[in-house]
Each structure stands twice: as C-alpha cells, then as structure tokens.
Amino acid sequence: MKLxxxxxxxxxxxxxxxxxxxxxxxxxxxxxxxxxILEDEHLVSCEIDIAKxxxxxxxxxxxxxxEPRVKVDGKGGVFPGWMSKVETVGTGRTNVLKGxxxxxxxxxxxxxxxxxxxxxxxAKYTPFSALNNLVLCLEPVEGTLQYAYxxxxxxxxxxxxTYLGELAREIEAExxxxxxxxxxxxxxxxxxxxxxxxxxxxxxSQGLLHDTYVYGVDIKHSLTTMIFPTExxxxxxxxxxxxSACDKNTTYHHLNNPVIEDLFAQHGKTLNFVGVIIxxxxxxxxxxxxxxxWSAKLCAFLGxxxxxxxxxxxxxxxxxxxxxxxxxxxxGIKTVIITDEYAGRDGASQSxxxxxxxxxxxxxxxxxxTVIQLPKMDKIIGHIESVNVIAGGWxxxxxxxxxxxxxxxxxxxxxxxxxxxxxxxx
Amino acid sequence: MIRIVxxxxxxxxxxxxxxxxxxxxxxxxxxVGPGMAFNAGFKGEAEIVATVYCGDSYFNENxxxxxxxxxxxxxxxxxxxxxxxxxxxxxxxxxCGTVAAAVREQLEIPSITGMYExxxxxxxxxxxxxxxxxxxxxxxMRDAVKSMVPLTLKLAKGxxxxxxxxxxxxxxxxxxxxxxxKRGSQRAVDMLLKKLAGEPFETEYPMPQFDxxxxxxxxxxxxxxxxxxxxxxxxxxxxxxxxxxxxxxxRYGKYDIEGVDALSGATEETAHGGYDPVAANLDPNxxxxxxxxxxxxxxxxxxxxxxxxxxxxxxxxAVASAKKYAEAIGKELIxxxxxAVILTST
Amino acid sequence: xxxxxxxxxxxxxxxxxxxxxSLTVGANRIVPTIAIPHPLGNPALPEAEEKALRRxxxxxALKALQTPVDKQTVFEE
Numbered sequence: 088m089k090l091x092x093x094x095x096x097x098x099x100x101x102x103x104x105x106x107x108x109x110x111x112x113x114x115x116x117x118x119x120x121x122x123x124i125l126e127d128e129h130l131v132s133c134e135i136d137i138a139k140x141x142x143x144x145x146x147x148x149x150x151x152x153x154e155p156r157v158k159v160d161g162k163g164g165v166f167p168g169w170m171s172k173v174e175t176v177g178t179g180r181t182n183v184l185k186g187x188x189x190x191x192x193x194x195x196x197x198x199x200x201x202x203x204x205x206x207x208x209x210a211k212y213t214p215f216s217a218l219n220n221l222v223l224c225l226e227p228v229e230g231t232l233q234y235a236y237x238x239x240x241x242x243x244x245x246x247x248x249t250y251l252g253e254l255a256r257e258i259e260a261e262x263x264x265x266x267x268x269x270x271x272x273x274x275x276x277x278x279x280x281x282x283x284x285x286x287x288x289x290x291x292s293q294g295l296l297h298d299t300y301v302y303g304v305d306i307k308h309s310l311t312t313m314i315f316p317t318e319x320x321x322x323x324x325x326x327x328x329x330x331s332a333c334d335k336n337t338t339y340h341h342l343n344n345p346v347i348e349d350l351f352a353q354h355g356k357t358l359n360f361v362g363v364i365i366x367x368x369x370x371x372x373x374x375x376x377x378x379x380x381w382s383a384k385l386c387a388f389l390g391x392x393x394x395x396x397x398x399x400x401x402x403x404x405x406x407x408x409x410x411x412x413x414x415x416x417x418x419g420i421k422t423v424i425i426t427d428e429y430a431g432r433d434g435a436s437q438s439x440x441x442x443x444x445x446x447x448x449x450x451x452x453x454x455x456x457t458v459i460q461l462p463k464m465d466k467i468i469g470h471i472e473s474v475n476v477i478a479g480g481w482x483x484x485x486x487x488x489x490x491x492x493x494x495x496x497x498x499x500x501x502x503x504x505x506x507x508x509x510x511x512x513x
Numbered sequence: 514m515i516r517i518v519x520x521x522x523x524x525x526x527x528x529x530x531x532x533x534x535x536x537x538x539x540x541x542x543x544x545v546g547p548g549m550a551f552n553a554g555f556k557g558e559a560e561i562v563a564t565v566y567c568g569d570s571y572f573n574e575n576x577x578x579x580x581x582x583x584x585x586x587x588x589x590x591x592x593x594x595x596x597x598x599x600x601x602x603x604x605x606x607x608x609c610g611t612v613a614a615a616v617r618e619q620l621e622i623p624s625i626t627g628m629y630e631x632x633x634x635x636x637x638x639x640x641x642x643x644x645x646x647x648x649x650x651x652x653x654m655r656d657a658v659k660s661m662v663p664l665t666l667k668l669a670k671g672x673x674x675x676x677x678x679x680x681x682x683x684x685x686x687x688x689x690x691x692x693x694x695k696r697g698s699q700r701a702v703d704m705l706l707k708k709l710a711g712e713p714f715e716t717e718y719p720m721p722q723f724d725x726x727x728x729x730x731x732x733x734x735x736x737x738x739x740x741x742x743x744x745x746x747x748x749x750x751x752x753x754x755x756x757x758x759x760x761x762x763x764r765y766g767k768y769d770i771e772g773v774d775a776l777s778g779a780t781e782e783t784a785h786g787g788y789d790p791v792a793a794n795l796d797p798n799x800x801x802x803x804x805x806x807x808x809x810x811x812x813x814x815x816x817x818x819x820x821x822x823x824x825x826x827x828x829x830x831a832v833a834s835a836k837k838y839a840e841a842i843g844k845e846l847i848x849x850x851x852x853a854v855i856l857t858s859t
Numbered sequence: 860x861x862x863x864x865x866x867x868x869x870x871x872x873x874x875x876x877x878x879x880x881s882l883t884v885g886a887n888r889i890v891p892t893i894a895i896p897h898p899l900g901n902p903a904l905p906e907a908e909e910k911a912l913r914r915x916x917x918x919x920a921l922k923a924l925q926t927p928v929d930k931q932t933v934f935e936e
C-alpha cells in the first residue's frame with residue numbers, strides 16, 4: 088500500500104471574506120464555517136478564534152487537536168466512517184496543511200482535558216504551541232447529555248479540519264513524501280537480511296469518554312487487529328478521548344504518528360517495517376488478557392523480530408502495556424515500550440502501576456506529576472476556571488493574578504506516549 | 514575551600530587486610546591511601562581535612578559503629594563526605610553506603626561513594642546517596658577518582674547533576690525531567706535496533722526490582738526429610754582440590770561427607786578470600802554445621818543429612834555466576850530427592 | 860544463590876550475618892548468625908558452649924524450614 092503526502096506549508100492563519108489558501112497563509116471565512124458547525128442540533132454556539140505561535144494566548148480546556156487534510160487522489164476520503172464512507176484509505180495522495188490545526192474547546196466534558204499555551208513555560212511542553220490553530224469554542228444546548236456533547240464536539244473538529252483541508256484540494260504540493268508498505272511476501276523478498284519490525288499501537292478504550300475510533304468503530308468492541316500504516320495518515324483512527332491531557336493521543340497524533348514516521352524512515356535501510364497492530368485498553372481483566380494474547384499472536388504470526396509498543400493513558404493501561412510486552416517477549420520477539428511516568432511530584436515514587444523484567448527497554452515521555460508554573464496570558468480561549476478541576480490541576484491551581492501552578496499533566500500532549508516529544512526523565 | 518571528610522576501611526588506611534577487619538573506627542588528619550588521588554584531583558578547590566576508617570567486619574557486626582563514625586565526621590564540620598570507593602567488596606560497600614546515607618540524613622550535607630554494579634551496597638543505598646559506577650577491583654581506582662572528583666565538587670556546590678548515564682552514577686530512583694536531543698519515537702527505534710543487534714542499550718526507566726521468588730512450601734515432616742548443606746563461605750577439602758578461586762569464583766565444589774561426623778581443621782579449610790579465615794580453618798563447622806546436623810540425624814530429628822555438600826566462594830563473585838551455579842546445584846538436589854536446604858554465608 | 864535453589868521448589872533457609880544483604884538479594888527464610896568469619900560459631904566460647912550455640916542456630920533454621928511463609932521472613936527468635 089502506497090500513499091503520497093503533499094505537504095503544503097502553512098505559516099499564517101487569518102480571517103477573511105473568502106476561505107482560501109494563498110501562499111502559506113490560510114484565510115478562513117468565520118461565518119461560513121460557523122454555519123456548518125452549528126448544523127449540529129446539540130450545539131448552541133461556536134466561537135471561532137485563531138491562536139498563533141508566540142502569542143500570549145491560553146486555550147483551555149482542550150479536547151482534541153486535528154490536522155487538516157484532504158484526499159486528492161486514491162480511494163476513499165479522510166476520516167473514514169465520519170467525514171467519508173468506510174472505504175479503505177491509505178493509498179493515492181493526500182494533501183496536508185502542515186503547520187495548521189483545528190483545536191476544539193468548550194464547556195468541560197470530562198476531567199481530563201488540557202491546556203495549550205502559545206508562549207511561555209507551558210509552550211515548551213506542547214507541540215501545538217508551534218502551530219497556527221483555528222480554535223472552536225463549542226457550547227452545548229442546555230440539557231445535552233455529556234456523551235452527545237462529546238460526540239458533537241468530536242465531529243465539529245473533524246468537520247472544521249475537513250473544511251480547511253478542502254481548501255488545499257487543487258494545490259500542487261511542492262514537497263511530496265512517499266510512504267509504502269509492501270505485502271508480506273514482497274517485504275521478505277525485498278529485504279531478506281533486515282530485521283522484521285512491527286508496531287503495536289495501543290488505543291485508549293476505557294469507555295466513559297475515553298474512547299478511540301477506527302473507521303467509525305469503537306475500538307473497545309474490537310479484537311486486536313491490523314492496519315496499514317498509511318491508513319492512519321488518512322484519519323482512519325480518531326480520538327474521542329478525554330484521558331489525561333498530557334498522554335492522550337489526539338487525532339493530530341494519530342495522523343502524524345511519530346513511531347510510524349520513524350519506522351518508515353528506517354524501512355529498507357536498517358529494518359523492514361512490516362505493519363501496525365492496533366489493540367485496545369479495556370477495563371475488564373479478561374479483555375486485557377485476550378487483547379494482549381492477540382497482540383502477541385499476531386506479532387508471532389507476522390514473523391516479527393522486533394516490536395515497538397506505544398501506550399495511551401496511565402494507571403490500569405500500564406497493565407495492558409506490561410502484558411503486551413511480556414507476552415510478545417515470551418514469543419522471542421524483542422520489544423521497546425514507550426510510556427510516561429507518574430512518579431509523584433518529587434519524582435520518588437514508582438513510575439508505573441505495573442512492572443516486569445521483560446520490559447528492559449523503555450522510552451519515557453517524562454513524569455506527568457512534575458509541578459510547573461505557568462505565567463498569566465493576555466488572552467484566554469475557552470474556560471479558564473476549568474484548570475482547578477482538570478486532571479493535574481487542583482483547587483487553587485489558578486491564582487488570582489492569572490498565573491497557574493499545576494502538574495505537567497494539564498498540558499495537552501506533554502508526555503505523549505507515542506514518543507512525539509523530546510521531553511523525558513531519568 | 515570545600516572541606517571534605519573521607520571514609521575508608523582498614524585496608525585502604527594501610528592498617529592491614531582481613532586480620533585487621535575488626536579494627537574499631539579511628540580518625541587521622543588529612544588524607545591517606547586513595548585520599549591522596551582525590552585531594553590531587555580537587556586542584557585546590559577542595560581539601561580532605563580528615564580521614565575516618567574502620568574495619569569492615571567491625572562496622573558490619575557492631576550496630577554502634579556507624580554512630581562512632583558519624584561522631585568523628587561531625588567534629589570536622591565538613592561540606593561533603595566521600596566514602597570509599599568500595600568496588601566489589603560487599604561489606605565495605607555496605608559500610609560506605611551506611612555512612613554516606615547517615616551523612617545525608619543526620620548532617621544534611623551531601624555524600625558520595627563508588628561501587629561496582631554487583632556490590633550489594635548499590636541496591637541497598639542507591640536511593641540514599643550518589644553511588645558512582647566503578648570497576649570491580651581497586652585496579653579501577655584511577656577511573657573511579659576521575660569520575661568522583663567532578664561530582665563531588667558539583668554536590669558540594671549544590672549544583673544539579675546530569676543524568677545518571679551521562680555522569681556515571683547509579684540512578685537514585687528520583688526521576689528528573691529533561692529534554693532529549695531526539696524525540697521519543699526516534700529513541701525507541703534506535704533502542705530497538707540496538708536490542709535486535711545484541712548491542713548494549715540503556716533503558717530510560719529501569720523496572721523496579723521485583724525479582725523475588727515465591728517462598729517454597731515448608732517441610733511437613735522433618736524426621737523423614739533429607740537436608741542438604743550449601744555454603745558461599747568457601748569450605749573445601751584441605752588443599753582446595755578443585756581450585757575454587759578466593760574471589761570471583763568461576764566454579765563450585767561438591768564434596769562427599771558420607772560417614773563424616775564433623776568437619777575438622779585437619780581435613781577442611783576455607784577458600785574464601787573475603788574474611789578472616791582463622792576461625793573457619795580451626796573449626797569449619799563454624800561455617801558449615803555438619804557436626805550438629807549429624808547429631809540431629811542420629812537423634813532422628815532430621816531424616817538424613819544429604820551425602821554431599823555444595824560450596825563456592827561468594828566473595829566478589831558475579832551475581833550471574835552465582836545464579837548459574839545455584840541453578841545447577843538446584844537441579845542435582847531435586848534429582849537426589851533433597852527436601853530442604855540450609856545455605857550459610859559468611 | 861538462595862533464589863535459584865528456591866525456584867526449584869525446595870525451601871531454603873539462608874543463615875547469614877548481614878541480614879540486609881540477604882533481604883536485598885531476595886532470600887525468603889533468613890536466620891541471622893553470629894559474625895561474618897564464623898556465622899555458626901564463636902571462638903571465644905568453650906567448645907561445648909559453642910556447639911550448643913550452633914545447635915541453637917541450626918534448630919532455628921530447621922524451624923524456619925518447617926514454617927510456611929508468604930513473604931521474606933527473618934527468624935529472629
């Protein structure tokens with residue numbers, strides 16, 4: 088399966104009478120987009136704002152971040168199961184607005200939504216401070232159940248991203264990146280000497296607003312299965328997820344999965360990137376056992392030599408992570424796991440809820456309990472008072488002068504467990 | 514000028530080897546032994562004002578030893594205390610770790626020591642002080658001093674240390690944040706490639722040690738049980754026929770004691786090089802209680818004393834080796850129908 | 860060594876002087892002994908008394924072997 092990504096560099100974002108891309112600037116007709124978003128009966132209002140790198144702007148509580156993309160050639164369309172039919176994606180060409188994102192915020196849904204600061208201390212920890220963000224602040228019709236509201240917000244983000252993506256449909260990208268996965272047989276013939284490497288992508292599926300969708304399917308109802316890496320680049324996996332802000336995989340992360348990118352970079356050189364196994368993190372022990380059994384079984388079936396396992400969330404998913412690691416290692420397949428840590432504010436506690444000697448190769452995205460100080464921002468998009476209730480904040484996190492003291496947990500994407508960032512711990 | 518007190522054992526103080534291991538704590542002004550290299554390394558930025566030393570056996574066998582040592586250290590009003598390095602000497606490592614931890618706890622000043630990774634003092638004290646990684650013997654003294662000097666200065670000045678990997682010390686278990694050069698996914702791919710190639714790699718989070726074995730069930734009927742004796746105390750037939758090394762043993766011995774009522778200084782000795790051998794050589798039952806067990810066998814308290822005893826030398830022996838010997842011994846014991854083991858260590 | 864033998868299912872009692880090390884390395888049944896160079900003896904005692912001391916320690920070890928434990932246990936008395 089082969090996909091080309093047409094990279095369209097976006098360096099600025101402005102409102103204008105006509106939505107379009109000119110050079111590296113996106114112009115957005117606010118009213119037109121608002122109208123599309125407000126077709127949803129559960130939403131009463133949609134404020135649209137722009138947050139640019141370096142500004143004194145704080146977005147809170149952030150629900151999801153989505154990169155605008157559009158399928159310009161090949162089967163299906165982006166975000167299959169939501170914005171397109173469920174036809175298999177991952178082939179042809181997709182244009183990407185690199186440097187732009189849609190960010191959704193609004194009244195808090197769960198306790199686990201986060202902060203994006205566009206400058207200052209907090210900006211260092213989130214990759215989204217470097218993007219030109221179109222921020223949708225979405226408020227529900229009174230009486231809307233939180234599940235319905237979550238879904239509406241999720242879809243609003245996808246709609247806006249698709250809307251922006253469409254602006255790039257006719258643009259011929261200057262930079263094109265090609266990703267190709269051969270079939271199993273071709274791969275063996277092409278790279279008989281290279282180690283066969285796979286990727287086990289763990290998806291949050293705890294229910295209660297902690298879910299991930301694949302082609303529209305709630306992954307908690309799925310057995311462990313496989314996906315071509317290029318399918319993820321077309322939005323086959325989206326986040327419906329309110330786990331702790333720092334280590335939830337936003338839809339942006341799924342579209343730009345760094346493990347997939349870095350394995351592709353080595354594909355055919357030092358390793359043979361065979362494929363991606365997606366597995367869930369359910370709340371029942373039997374599900375955890377079954378799903379991890381299946382991960383290990385598929386790894387063995389594919390004849391893999393090595394596997395990278397990435398986690399999402401923390402706490403009981405640590406057990407899923409360790410089960411996957413242990414069972415895959417038991418098949419004689421070498422693993423590296425990517426996780427993050429909850430080692431306490433002083434860093435002295437045990438970092439993970441579970442452990443096993445088989446997990447001898449660990450990459451960490453840092454200690455989410457680290458206390459950080461955030462300066463006051465001139466502009467707030469969303470609801471600043473949520474900082475006192477989101478995971479990582481506490482009553483009094485927001486000081487009267489507008490500064491914030493909270494745990495790193497509150498920063499969206501700060502300790503990402505796909506290894507998106509450079510932040511770590513020792 | 515940074516004031517330093519150095520803690521060492523009787524051997525490095527030049528007071529003698531195992532025969533002097535019972536020496537109580539003493540103090541001299543200035544430095545002695547390894548302190549000379551340290552002092553030179555500080556190039557005038559810091560000075561060893563006094564050296565406290567104590568016999569390793571004395572320190573480990575006398576609960577009050579640490580208090581005496583602490584008293585001697587406190588009088589000097591130091592800014593930091595250096596202990597050892599202890600390399601792979603187990604008792605010395607425990608002494609260094611105990612002193613270094615007490616310095617931090619009681620005097621609230623920094624301390625530093627150095628050990629080989631398999632020194633039991635590492636696991637016991639790495640969370641309580643800074644333990645620099647050293648080689649397994651005093652041949653690594655130069656390297657040890659070289660890595661300990663800059664860390665000592667940083668600690669004394671209250672500066673932040675780099676990562677354990679970069680600065681060469683054992684992780685204290687206190688997790689500290691940092692920004693890496695490469696993103697996590699890239700580090701994961703690099704690590705996996707190394708692991709696949711069988712090359713050394715450094716995990717970013719060593720799993721906590723849950724390396725525990727479930728206790729085996731108790732023996733139900735002692736009067737019919739076969740009990741085997743195993744020791745890491747190095748008791749061997751006189752002349753050490755299998756040439757078990759006095760340190761870093763590369764083998765273990767299996768010796769027949771059928772019909773032997775008691776071990777004796779005439780027929781047995783210790784090959785262990787890590788403790789004063791006099792008592793054990795005079796009466797090897799002090800390490801391996803064959804005499805008592807034989808009596809108990811005759812009295813019907815135990816069913817049988819196993820015909821063979823197993824022995825090796827624990828001194829400086831790599832954990833991996835000890836593990837290998839024990840696996841082999843365990844298999845034989847099972848095959849021979851042994852029900853329980855008394856393992857003695859010195 | 861203790862652990863590897865215990866893995867076979869045979870109970871092991873570790874008789875040693877430096878108990879913290881035994882705890883760190885993971886012995887499950889531990890009987891503290893007299894001194895490092897003479898764990899099961901004391902050269903300062905008359906022969907008969909020394910042997911009685913040793914018998915006392917071995918008795919303690921046998922008791923440990925007959926005692927079911929579910930975690931690391933030091934048999935002080």
